Amino acid sequence: MTCDCNRLGRWPVMTRRAALAGAVGVGLAAMAPAAALAGGHCEALLLTCMDYRLDNEVTAYMDARGMRDKYDHVILAGASLGALNDKFPAWNEVFMTHIDLAVQLHEVHRIIILDHRDCGAYKLVLGEAAVKDPETELKSHVAQLYAVRSAVLAKHPHMEVEIGLMALDGKVLQIV
Ligand SMILES: [Zn+2]
Incomplete structure (x- = not known):
């Protein structure tokens, strides 16, 4: 079964973190929470x-x-x-x-x-x-x-x- 975490609410967190990461020059992949990338x-x-x-x-x-x-x-x-x-x-x-x-x-x-x-x-x-x-x-x-x-x-x-x-x-x- 696939995870819907990304669609159901993890993205806003990642988006904020990604914005922060961009501001300090850190790559998105390094900042992405492991749970958001894992299975469901x-x-x-x-x-x-x-x-x-x-x-x-x-x-x-x-x-x-x-x-x-x-x-x-x-x-x-x-x-x-x-x-x-x-x-x-x-x-x-x-x-x-x-x-x-x-x-x-x-x-x-x-x-x-x-x-x-x-x-x-x-x-x-x-x-x-x-x-x-x-x-x-x-x-x-x-x-x-x-x-x-x-x-x-x-x-x-x-x-x-x-x-x-x-x-x-x-x-x-x-x-x-
Ligand atoms: Zn109460």
């Missing part, structure tokens, strides 16, 4: 919330796991809540469709769903009471993460589904 296989599909505060933390977390340039990334407000809720039903289909595509294009065999603390989407969709204190907040996330994991497994029984909750300092609580 990703380790995982990551689902996170859109929250701007955690962009760097999410990247750092995946880097620390040795996953740099090895995962597809889907972003929905609320992460697991965005993937499965009654308020924005279209989003449910978006997530599931992206899993199908990630399997088809990149042979993805693992889904990582990463919720986070102090999530505005949880307050908006479920109400303040659902996240009123850290313990209640954790329970709300665990229930939602379990529900999405079940929904994914119902459609992709052999998929590995990993779920977790990120604190605002970037630390991740793995949920089993």
